[in-house]
Amino acid sequence: MGGTRNGYNGDASHKVEAGSNTVKAQTIDELHSMQKKRSAPNTPTTRKAGPTFFDLSENQRQEQQLQSISASLASLTRESGPKVVRGDPSIASKKSGNHVFAPTIHVSDSSLKFTHILYNLSPPELYEQAIKYEKGSFITSTGALATLSGAKTGRAPRDKRVVRDDVTKDELWWGKGSPNIEMDEHSFLVNRERAVDYLNSLDKVFVNDQFLNWDSENRIKVRIVSARAYHSLFMHNMCIRPTPEELENFGTPDFTIYNAGMFPCNRYTTYMTSSTSVDLNLKRREMVILGTQYAGEMKKGLFTLMHYLMPKRQILTLHSGCNMGKDGDVALFFGLSGTGKTTLSTDHNRFLIGDDEHCWSNKGVSNIEGGCYAKCIDLSGDKEPDIWNAIKFVLENVVFDEYTREVDYYDKSVTENTRASYPIEYITNAKIPCVGPHPKNVILLACDAFGVLPPVSKLTLAQTMYHFISGYTALVAGTEEGVKEPKATFSACFGAAFLMLHPTKYAAMLAEKMQKHGATGWLVNTGWSGGSYGSGSRIKLSYTRKIIDAIHSGSLLEESYTKTKIFGLEIPTKLEGVPTEILDPVNTWKDKTMYEETLLKLARLFKNNFETFSNYKIGTDNDLTKKILAAGPNF
Numbered sequence: 001m002g003g004t005r006n007g008y009n010g011d012a013s014h015k016v017e018a019g020s021n022t023v024k025a026q027t028i029d030e031l032h033s034m035q036k037k038r039s040a041p042n043t044p045t046t047r048k049a050g051p052t053f054f055d056l057s058e059n060q061r062q063e064q065q066l067q068s069i070s071a072s073l074a075s076l077t078r079e080s081g082p083k084v085v086r087g088d089p090s091i092a093s094k095k096s097g098n099h100v101f102a103p104t105i106h107v108s109d110s111s112l113k114f115t116h117i118l119y120n121l122s123p124p125e126l127y128e129q130a131i132k133y134e135k136g137s138f139i140t141s142t143g144a145l146a147t148l149s150g151a152k153t154g155r156a157p158r159d160k161r162v163v164r165d166d167v168t169k170d171e172l173w174w175g176k177g178s179p180n181i182e183m184d185e186h187s188f189l190v191n192r193e194r195a196v197d198y199l200n201s202l203d204k205v206f207v208n209d210q211f212l213n214w215d216s217e218n219r220i221k222v223r224i225v226s227a228r229a230y231h232s233l234f235m236h237n238m239c240i241r242p243t244p245e246e247l248e249n250f251g252t253p254d255f256t257i258y259n260a261g262m263f264p265c266n267r268y269t270t271y272m273t274s275s276t277s278v279d280l281n282l283k284r285r286e287m288v289i290l291g292t293q294y295a296g297e298m299k300k301g302l303f304t305l306m307h308y309l310m311p312k313r314q315i316l317t318l319h320s321g322c323n324m325g326k327d328g329d330v331a332l333f334f335g336l337s338g339t340g341k342t343t344l345s346t347d348h349n350r351f352l353i354g355d356d357e358h359c360w361s362n363k364g365v366s367n368i369e370g371g372c373y374a375k376c377i378d379l380s381g382d383k384e385p386d387i388w389n390a391i392k393f394v395l396e397n398v399v400f401d402e403y404t405r406e407v408d409y410y411d412k413s414v415t416e417n418t419r420a421s422y423p424i425e426y427i428t429n430a431k432i433p434c435v436g437p438h439p440k441n442v443i444l445l446a447c448d449a450f451g452v453l454p455p456v457s458k459l460t461l462a463q464t465m466y467h468f469i470s471g472y473t474a475l476v477a478g479t480e481e482g483v484k485e486p487k488a489t490f491s492a493c494f495g496a497a498f499l500m501l502h503p504t505k506y507a508a509m510l511a512e513k514m515q516k517h518g519a520t521g522w523l524v525n526t527g528w529s530g531g532s533y534g535s536g537s538r539i540k541l542s543y544t545r546k547i548i549d550a551i552h553s554g555s556l557l558e559e560s561y562t563k564t565k566i567f568g569l570e571i572p573t574k575l576e577g578v579p580t581e582i583l584d585p586v587n588t589w590k591d592k593t594m595y596e597e598t599l600l601k602l603a604r605l606f607k608n609n610f611e612t613f614s615n616y617k618i619g620t621d622n623d624l625t626k627k628i629l630a631a632g633p634n635f
């Protein structure tokens, strides 16, 4: 890790003398102990650590930490908390002494045992745990840990539940089109108890205490309790890693995830429709995962939480990538899964702020996460060198050569949705801390499987809002369970699956911010050209990159434009590095009537989808609302 190793007070008597043949160790154990420095995983930061306010001894601090973890793992009915002890049960010495916290004596089998806590382990320690105990864990030729996520290789949005109570019933978006399927408090507690009992029945559980959001004033403390080293390593990568000082002063988390992924929910529990359940309880500030080991559920569960917490502070949450040029010009890349947020925000000529989840506050943008999660199907070192070189730590569901351990990125036999997760600092031009000024360009990515949207269009504010609320793409196979072929999808705000409030609330905030900061909207089709999926082909990544370059540099703004029929999109008449004929899709189709029909078909789909929004006002601006409604296709 490139981070600073503060927090370690080296004891000089234990150091190996440079240039001498002998070591100062008296025993083999002592010698081995010299290989290791005491430190904790951290994300590089330029932020100064606050004063260490705790005047506690190391033992007192550890005990407090264990008490807090024991409280997190408390069963609701039988005990106030399990006996917890730090360390791997196979290694930990039996003299657990002052590390033990045993709050109750009501005897049950589970209260007689210890739950060993593997607290914020480092990646090497997690590798060892995975290799030793988790079937399907292997080290690949580049040193990444290849893992399997089990039966689920994508998120399960139909199995997501949100507790509906007196507060959330009025605050949240429910009903048609909403991702928030209700459950009651009682059923949540049943699932929570099931997860906690399962976790406490294990010899050991992993606990990660980490942060969300690089905007330090709006940072959220999260605790993730999980049963697998893979899950702990994934979250180590994806959340912001605390410095040793920050970890010491962590205190009580703002939110806790109980991931009992390999253990199913009980179908006889009210509201359960399968063996998988991902449950969010805002009042208790908790999430429970049962019956899926797909790690993305944790990442996107936390993103959902941020979609609730941040708007309360006038901060907009964005399902977008984000990068910044050398002159400080920031671009956002919105888009549904597989449309190119990660691919296009990771740009060798620009600083990466983040690839997937951001906040836009009155100070500018901030990444929510500490890592990236790239699709790696068909990944090649030539086309995506920065991602290729960043692949460390976690590779999900990939296939590799048994002997050389070289990964075959073209192999889809486990799933289409193969993924790599890596700490953001492994992208060499990552912007640390991951914050930036107000965006100049807002790029909406759509992977249009119909092949009728132009490769790039310049949008008016009303058009930007229309397309943002529509959230169109042709979902590329994989990320959501059961999708095997591209298919037209509309997902409000390019992330309906993660919205907590009504889409128009986020849209109003975006419009207000774009207006205030003079950002330009663009629609970029990273999908098909020359025909629909099946006959045409996907637009070359190198062309899309040229388009994005011209947006960043400002040169595209200077081009002359013509307006397309039906969608009324402004398209440039030329663009350096991109064949002129592909800029207007009609030129690339052999069968022009087929093109017209397909265009009309897509326009109808847009219109039908937007009907649900026609009764809503976008913010307080009546005029803008009217313009947005008129900014859709006309036919």
Ligand SMILES: Nc1ncnc2c1ncn2[C@@H]1O[C@H](COP(=O)(O)OP(=O)(O)OP(=O)(O)O)[C@@H](O)[C@H]1O
Residues within 6 Å of the ligand: 335, 336, 337, 338, 339, 340, 341, 342, 343, 344, 355, 356, 373, 374, 375, 376, 377, 479, 526, 527, 538, 539, 540, 541, 542, 544
């Ligand atoms: N013209 C293109 N533009 C962008 N991506 C392309 C293009 N052609 C092919 N691709 C491929 O499409 C995929 C885009 O996936 P990417 O990881 O960027 O999606 P994402 O928007 O970040 O999705 P998620 O939210 O699920 O992480 C990559 O595998 C990339 O190589």
Ligand SMILES: O=C([O-])CC(=O)C(=O)O
Residues within 6 Å of the ligand: 154, 155, 296, 297, 300, 336, 337, 356, 373, 479
């Ligand atoms: O959540 C996932 O599994 C991957 C992702 O980023 C998305 O779907 O937007």
Ligand SMILES: [Ca+2]
Residues within 6 Å of the ligand: 341, 342, 355, 356, 373, 374, 375
């Ligand atoms: Ca991504």
Ligand SMILES: [Mn+2]
Residues within 6 Å of the ligand: 319, 337, 356
């Ligand atoms: Mn995403």
